Amino acid sequence: MRVVSWLARRVGAAAILLWIVATVIFIAIRMIPGDPAEAIMGGPGSQASAEALEAAREQYHLNEPLLVQYALYLGQLITGDLGTSYAQQRPVAQIMAEMLPATLQLTLISLVIAWLIAFLMAAVAARSNRIGQAMGTVIEVVAAAVPHFWLGAMLIIIFSTWLGWLPSVDTGTVQGIILPALTLAIPLSGFLAQLMRDSLVTAMSSPFALAARARGASEGQVFFRHGFRHAALPALNLTGWAVATSISGAVVVEEVFARPGLGRSLLGAVLSRDMPMVTGIALFSALIYMVVMLIVEAIEAIINPAAARGDDA
Amino acid sequence: MNTPAVEIENLSVTFPGPNKTRIEAVKNVSLTLTPGKALGIVGESGSGKSVTARSLLGLTSGNVTADTLNILGTDATRLTEKQWREIRGNKVAMILQDALNSLDPLRPIHREIADALPGSRKQRKQAAVEALYSVEMPEPALRAEQRSPQLSGGMRQRALIAQAMIGSPSVVVADEATTALDTRLTRMVLDQLAQLKDQGIALAMISHDLAQIAQVADDIIVMRHGEIVESGPTEQLLSNPQHDYTKQLLAAIPSGVARFAPLSQVATTEAGTFENFRHPADMRKLTDTLAIAVHGLSKTFGDHAAVSDVSFSVPQGSTLGLVGESGSGKTTTARMILGLERPDTGSVSIFGQHFAPAKESDRRDLRDQLGAIYQDPLASFDPRYTTSQILINALSGGTTSRSRHYHKRALELLDLVELDSSLLSRSPRELSGGQRQRLAIARALAPKPDILVLDEPVSALDVSVQATVLDLLDRLQLETGTSYLFITHDLAVVEHMSDQIAVMTHGNLVETGTAQQIIHEPSHPYTQQLIAAAPDWGPRSRR
Numbered sequence: 001m002r003v004v005s006w007l008a009r010r011v012g013a014a015a016i017l018l019w020i021v022a023t024v025i026f027i028a029i030r031m032i033p034g035d036p037a038e039a040i041m042g043g044p045g046s047q048a049s050a051e052a053l054e055a056a057r058e059q060y061h062l063n064e065p066l067l068v069q070y071a072l073y074l075g076q077l078i079t080g081d082l083g084t085s086y087a088q089q090r091p092v093a094q095i096m097a098e099m100l101p102a103t104l105q106l107t108l109i110s111l112v113i114a115w116l117i118a119f120l121m122a123a124v125a126a127r128s129n130r131i132g133q134a135m136g137t138v139i140e141v142v143a144a145a146v147p148h149f150w151l152g153a154m155l156i157i158i159f160s161t162w163l164g165w166l167p168s169v170d171t172g173t174v175q176g177i178i179l180p181a182l183t184l185a186i187p188l189s190g191f192l193a194q195l196m197r198d199s200l201v202t203a204m205s206s207p208f209a210l211a212a213r214a215r216g217a218s219e220g221q222v223f224f225r226h227g228f229r230h231a232a233l234p235a236l237n238l239t240g241w242a243v244a245t246s247i248s249g250a251v252v253v254e255e256v257f258a259r260p261g262l263g264r265s266l267l268g269a270v271l272s273r274d275m276p277m278v279t280g281i282a283l284f285s286a287l288i289y290m291v292v293m294l295i296v297e298a299i300e301a302i303i304n305p306a307a308a309r310g311d312d313a
Numbered sequence: 314m315n316t317p318a319v320e321i322e323n324l325s326v327t328f329p330g331p332n333k334t335r336i337e338a339v340k341n342v343s344l345t346l347t348p349g350k351a352l353g354i355v356g357e358s359g360s361g362k363s364v365t366a367r368s369l370l371g372l373t374s375g376n377v378t379a380d381t382l383n384i385l386g387t388d389a390t391r392l393t394e395k396q397w398r399e400i401r402g403n404k405v406a407m408i409l410q411d412a413l414n415s416l417d418p419l420r421p422i423h424r425e426i427a428d429a430l431p432g433s434r435k436q437r438k439q440a441a442v443e444a445l446y447s448v449e450m451p452e453p454a455l456r457a458e459q460r461s462p463q464l465s466g467g468m469r470q471r472a473l474i475a476q477a478m479i480g481s482p483s484v485v486v487a488d489e490a491t492t493a494l495d496t497r498l499t500r501m502v503l504d505q506l507a508q509l510k511d512q513g514i515a516l517a518m519i520s521h522d523l524a525q526i527a528q529v530a531d532d533i534i535v536m537r538h539g540e541i542v543e544s545g546p547t548e549q550l551l552s553n554p555q556h557d558y559t560k561q562l563l564a565a566i567p568s569g570v571a572r573f574a575p576l577s578q579v580a581t582t583e584a585g586t587f588e589n590f591r592h593p594a595d596m597r598k599l600t601d602t603l604a605i606a607v608h609g610l611s612k613t614f615g616d617h618a619a620v621s622d623v624s625f626s627v628p629q630g631s632t633l634g635l636v637g638e639s640g641s642g643k644t645t646t647a648r649m650i651l652g653l654e655r656p657d658t659g660s661v662s663i664f665g666q667h668f669a670p671a672k673e674s675d676r677r678d679l680r681d682q683l684g685a686i687y688q689d690p691l692a693s694f695d696p697r698y699t700t701s702q703i704l705i706n707a708l709s710g711g712t713t714s715r716s717r718h719y720h721k722r723a724l725e726l727l728d729l730v731e732l733d734s735s736l737l738s739r740s741p742r743e744l745s746g747g748q749r750q751r752l753a754i755a756r757a758l759a760p761k762p763d764i765l766v767l768d769e770p771v772s773a774l775d776v777s778v779q780a781t782v783l784d785l786l787d788r789l790q791l792e793t794g795t796s797y798l799f800i801t802h803d804l805a806v807v808e809h810m811s812d813q814i815a816v817m818t819h820g821n822l823v824e825t826g827t828a829q830q831i832i833h834e835p836s837h838p839y840t841q842q843l844i845a846a847a848p849d850w851g852p853r854s855r856r
Contacts, residue, residue, distance in 0.1 A: 208417040208425070211409050214370055215402035215429040215476060218394075225428065229419045304419050 010297075014290040019074075021286040022279075026073055029275050036062055036275065040086045077283070083276035087269070092280040095265065100284075103261035106253070107246040109177060110184035114242065115235070117185060118192035122231060123223070125193070126200040136197065144190030148249050152183040152256035169258045180257040184249045188242055195238065196231040203230035229303055236300060240293040247285050318484050318515035319346035319369060319405075322381035326364050326373055326539075338364045338375060340539045346484060346515040351506070353530030353547070354519045355562065357775035358746075361539035366486045366519045370405050371397035385483055402429050406482035408473055410489040415473055416461035423457035426476045444475035448505060466639065467498045474505055485509055486517045491525050493772075495638035495802050500846035503528045521775055523562050524805070524848040527551060535559050565780035568805035568848075572828070573787050576780035576809070597791065599812075602629040602664065604764050604796035605650060610659035612645055619645040621820045622659070627764070627813075629664075632790065632797040634811030634828070636804060636843070642820035643800050647768050650798065651685055652676060663764065684757030688769040690749040694741045700727075700752060701737040707759035726755040730785060747778035751785065758789070768800045783810060804847045808832050816840045 029036075037056040057063050061072055076083060082092035125136030159179060160168035167176050203209060204227045212222045250263030262281055269277035326339040339361040346352055356362040367373045369384065371392060382389040385404050392400070409415040416425045423441035430437045438457065445453035448471040461469055470490070477485055487506055491499045506529050509516050520526050526533060527547055534544040535558065543556040554560045565576050573595050605627040612620040620642040627633040637643040648654040650661050652669050661669040663679050687693055694703055702714040704723040709716060724734050730751040741749055750770060757765060767786070771779040783806065789795060801807050807814055807828075814831040816824045816839065824837040835841045 207409055207415040210372065211407070211415055211425070211473070211476065212417075212428075213372055213401065214407040214409075215480065216398045216400075217429060218398060221428075225420070225424075226417050229417075233419075 010294055014287075014294075017290060018283065018286060022074065022077055022283060023070075025279050025282050026070055029279065030066065032273070036060070036273070082280040082283075085269070085274055085277045087272045087274040087277065092276045095277065096262065096280055096284060099260060099262045099265050102259060103247070103250050103254070103263060106177060106180055106184065106250055106259070106261065107243065110181040110188070110246055111239075111242060113181055113185035114188035114192060117189035118196055118235065119231070121189065121193040122196035122200050125197050126204060126227075136193075140190045140193045140197070142190070143186050144194065146187055148183055148187065148252040149256055151186060152180070152253055155179045155183055156256075176259075180253045180259055183253050183256070184246050187249075188245065192235045192238065192242070195234045199234050200227050200231040203227045233300065233303060236296055236303075239296045240289055243292045244285070244289050247288065316348075317345045317383075318348050318385055319344075319517075320381055320383040321345070321369075321379060324365065324368060324377070324379040324382065326361070326368060326375045326377050328375040335376075338373075338539050339368070342534075342536070342539075342541055344534055344541075344544075346517055348483065348515045349510055349513045350532070351510050351516040351518055351530045353526035353533040354517060354536060355521070355523050355526055355533060356536035357521050357777060359538070360536040362519045362536050363488055364539075365536070366407070366488050366517060369484065369486055369517065370401050370407060372401075372407075402480040402482065404482055405484040405486065406477035406480055408477045408485060408487040408490045410492050416464075416469060416476075418461050421458055421460055422464070422472050425461075426457075426472060426479055430479065440479060441475070444479040445472065448472075448475045448478070450475070466494060467501065470494060470498060470502055471505075474502070478509075482514070484515045484517070486519065488519045489521070490518070491520065491522070496804055496843055497638065497846040499525065499848075503848075523551075523776065524566050524568065528848050535562065561777055565776045566805065567780070567783060567809035570809050572809065572812070573791065575784050575787075577777065577784045595791070597630050597794070599628050599631055603627065603662075604629045604631075604664060605633075605798060606662045606665075607646070607650060608660050608662075610646060610649055610661070611657045612642075612649060612654060613657055618820050620649070620656075623817070623820075623822045624659075625815050625822060625825055627796050627798055629763070629796050630790070630794040631812040632799050632810055634807035634814040635798060635800045635817060636802065636807050636814060637817035638802055638843075640819075641817040643817050644768055645820075646817070647685075647766050647798065647800055651683060651766055652680070681760040682763045684760070684762035684765045686750070686753050686757050686765060686767045686770045688772050690753035691741055693753065694749075696740075696742070698741075699737070700739050700741060700744070703741065703752065703756055704737075704759060707756045710760070722759075726758060729758065729789070730755040745778075746774050747782060750774060750782050754782075754785065754789075762795065764796045764798070766798045766800070769802070770799075771806060772801065772803065779806070786810070804832070804843065816843070 035053070037053040037060075040056045040060060061069055064072070080093075082096070084090065085092050085095055088095060121136060121140065125133050125140075128136070156168040156179065159166045166179050167173075168179070169176070204222065206226075209222050209226055212226060213219075217225070247263065250261055251267050252263070253259070254261040254264040255267060262284070265277065266281045268274070269281065322343045324339055324342045325337065327335040327337050330336040342361070342365055344352060344354075344365075354362045354365060364373050364375065368377050368382075371377075371389065371394075377390075379390055384400060387400070389397075389400070416422065422445070423438045426444055427437040427441035430440055432440070442453045442457045445457055450456050450468060450471045456464065456468060456472070461472070464472065473490070490506065491502045494502060503525065506516060506518060510529070516529070518526055518529055523533075530547050532545065533547050533550045535542050535550070535556065537558050543550065543554065543559045550559065551563065554563055561577075567576055570576060603626045607626065608624050610620055610623045611618070623642070623646055625633065625635075635643050635646065645654060649656045649659075649669060652661075652671075652673075655670050660667065663682055666679060668676055668679055695706075698706065698714060701720075701723055704726055705716060705719045706714040708719040708722050708726075713719075723737065727734055727736065732748060732751050732755065736744065736748065736752075741752060744752065753770075754765075770786075771782050774782060786797070787810075790797060797810070799807065799810050811828045814826065814828050815822055816831065816835075816837065818839050824831065824835065824840045826836075830836075831840060832844060835844050
């Protein structure tokens with residue numbers, strides 16, 4: 001019963017958030033200078049005739065008052081119709097459905113890799129001496145700070161050009177996804193490792209860890225029974241943000257590695273002012289973010305039921 | 314005579330210090346634990362008592378050397394980590410202090426208690442429930458499923474004892490197991506520790522509180538700076554202490570010490586240069602003027618009545634001690650008096666003038682008459698401020714923290730609380746606990762308040778430091794005529810500091826009277842319980 005009402009509240013909140021996002025996108029698009037009709041007809045270079053522009057305006061209701069346009073836009077979204085891409089003249093939903101698996105695959109794989117790297121780094125740093133800890137901090141900061149485009153280029157130079165181990169562009173194989181996933185994962189792992197190490201060190205030196213040792217637990221047991229959970233919580237909290245950065249990171253990474261995907265489509269859509277496409281991808285990203293947050297909250301409730309109930313911790 | 318369970322000779326523990334030095338945390342400590350007997354190890358922070366205790370389980374990170382370290386017939390000087398793990402929990406167990414984090418807040422209690430046991434998950438859980446039952450945990454089966462944030466302090470301490478006992482150890486080390494507990498919980502834990510002795514367990518009880526140790530221990534070791542300064546049978550050590558430090562510790566226990574009689578002795582004042590202050594006789598001329606008058610205060614949070622219909626008054630120049638266990642509503646009452654929490658009903662007046670509930674602008678002039686001091690002064694200082702900035706900020710009413718104009722007053726304040734002027738440039742983090750609390754007092758005194766509200770002002774301090782701070786508060790009251798509302802859970806402190814005592818429980822004020830009345834002839838059943846649970850401190854009758 002509690003789960004049902006919790007879910008109902010969250011879905012309601014998500015709907016309101018999506019509406020706000022949709023509205024912001026609508027306003028933002030209308031604020032971009034330039035004639036949307038021109039964009040529909042293929043941009044300023046296409047030199048479309050005045051009649052053709054007028055026809056486009058008519059077709060896309062661009063002559064209506066803004067509020068009417070807004071209502072039409074929302075009406076479309078509610079029925080699940082994301083509109084037709086100006087550039088490709090195909091339904092946005094269809095294009096996104098084609099692009100989604102590649103991006104989702106990339107994002108999920110890089111998330112898993114980021115968690116693994118972060119956890120290893122945190123565990124090693126937490127167990128080592130002061131010099132090791134300091135080095136760990138440096139590595140974390142550097143990892144967190146490198147931009148995707150530079151890291152991607154470096155990985156290509158090292159692993160494709162010099163060593164020739166891995167392909168530099170998407171080949172549709174397992175090897176093809178390693179470099180792009182690493183490019184997304186490494187900066188993320190830097191952030192996650194910083195968070196994890198802090199709480200790991202705190203947990204491993206807390207009274208309950210001492211109590212565990214006092215009842216005969218080995219360091220490994222203390223680590224997995226206590227340290228791990230405490231380390232995972234704050235990083236888990238950031239997972240919604242991590243997914244969001246991965247998707248925006250995918251814009252760069254898909255371009256660098258010439259991978260088809262949502263990120264690359266978004267970049268193309270923005271450049272060609274393909275508004276329905278931009279709207280669709282932006283809304284979809286927001287939706288993914290909300291779904292991830294829901295999942296994260298559920299996992300947190302399993303790890304830390306007291307906090308989920310709102311008890312005083 | 315039993316064969317000893319643990320024999321230690323010349324135990325030393327060193328830690329690496331700065332610049333390749335070694336810090337000697339424990340120096341040449343020898344002790345013996347006997348089955349069915351309890352050894353009390355008393356010392357203040359930094360005395361090495363906890364390090365000594367942990368070396369019984371091989372849990373110090375420092376370098377441990379000893380001529381003899383015999384644990385239940387095993388030579389423990391050269392045990393491997395794996396062999397130590399065989400001993401921990403099964404032969405030697407530890408009871409930790411109830412801090413919120415002594416039980417992992419993310420795991421159910423039964424796993425925290427029994428995860429070291431062999432057997433299936435179900436069997437371990439059953440064993441945990443039985444262990445909880447044997448420490449008289451209410452609803453053990455339900456509690457076993459819960460996590461530590463859902464338990465009360467008393468339940469957590471019971472769970473910690475169950476955790477230690479589940480492996481049927483022969484030696485139990487109780488490390489500050491009664492610290493930070495309310496009076497009745499302390500009594501409960503002391504009783505349970507005494508039961509362990511009856512079960513033939515060799516008990517080592519570590520505490521900073523001599524009065525509590527004396528309730529259980531057969532022999533006592535007094536430690537300071539890593540060394541044993543005195544040891545002997547409890548009765549002998551208490552009645553005929555030889556070492557000055559032991560005498561100091563005994564004198565610092567406020568229980569039964571007459572009002573305004575000094576608790577601290579020269580050697581313990583941290584300021585160093587100050588002469589021991591001999592308190593003059595109580596020359597106060599108390600009038601009928603009421604510094605604080607509280608009438609019918611109530612406050613409800615959600616559906617929880619934190620404070621219900623509380624009325625009391627503090628005559629000018631006197632001290633009212635407000636006693637209660639945690640959750641009794643005493644801090645909420647203080648917050649309403651300070652105007653930090655708006656009462657649902659009732660009112661507060663300061664020297665006959667209406668103070669709460671009121672609009673902030675209407676009572677701003679009265680604010681300077683009220684000062685507040687809390688348990689953790691460090692948390693109430695801006696971490697970027699130096700001592701001087703903290704004082705100047707308070708002196709200027711928050712308008713500046715740097716003006717030289719207030720320098721002289723800042724020095725006077727430091728002098729008033731017996732702190733050295735060289736501390737002006739220091740950060741409060743560099744000060745000791747006692748110095749911080751003095752600084753907090755100095756800051757509270759900056760606007761020359763007529764009233765101080767003190768919420769557990771000495772609860773986090775070592776006994777000898779507590780003594781110096783209490784002496785300071787006494788002196789300030791005699792010199793300045795400041796009225797105190799002194800809030801604490803510690804009966805001994807409140808008895809020594811108060812003219813009148815008010816007792817709160819569950820948001821209700823159950824009894825008010827003179828300190829004499831409340832301590833010696835309590836009339837309300839709750840007060841009677843409370844007084845009965847307090848350590849039966851021998852020296853009280855001797856003085």
